[in-house]
Amino acid sequence: MTKDSSKVFLFIDNDPHPIAELETPIVFDLDTKKLADGDHLLKIVSRSPSGKEGIRTINxxxxxxxxxxxxxxxxxxxxxxxxxxxxxxxxxxxQKSFLITGSETPQTIPFWIWIIVIIFAGWAVYYEITSAAVQ
Structure with missing residues (x-):
């Protein structure tokens, strides 16, 4: 560790052992494939060269x-x-390819669409009857 850079320790959930100890600035790739699906907590503990500590948590x-x-x-x-x-x-x-098969869920037609179709059909029938009576 150089004298002018801070060090960060990354923790996942309540694990007492860090998943990484890094000198800043750094770009870190967190591989979420190693984590179970669901909610997690990333805790970042920083230590400055003077010995002061800071903590940041991200859900x-x-x-x-x-x-x-x-x-x-x-x-x-x-x-x-x-x-x-x-x-x-x-x-x-x-990340390199997209699976199209099965990626769209078929959905039923919402009831309000049926109501609009029925109202339109009723209006069309009314219009035809009234326009035929005028001629």
Whole structure:
């Protein structure tokens, strides 16, 4: 360690052993593939050449696994009876290529679209009847 640079220690979650000890300034690549999906905490402890310490914590969420989409049930819904659920899971591929197969979840048509279609169809029928009566 040189006399004029600070040193940083990187910790993940509550692990007492740092994943890295680095002299600053530095660019560090955090490989999230080694972490389980879910919420994590990155704690950075810095030590200046004079011996003073600083701490910074950053909460982040890892989502390396396949994405899961569900239609028909939302978080904290109150339900009764039988539910029809549409579930899809798809992988993002890697950073160099994108997987198109299965990456889009088919969705049902929302009820408000059906209402607009019915209103438009009703108006079209009304228009045809009234325009035919005028001629």
């Amino acid at each position: 982040f969420t890892v989502a390396n696994g396949p994405s899961i989409r569900i239609e028909g049930l939302k978080n904290k819904d109150v339900v009764d009876g039988t539910l029809s659920l549409m579930i899809n899971a798809y992988d993002k591929g890697n």
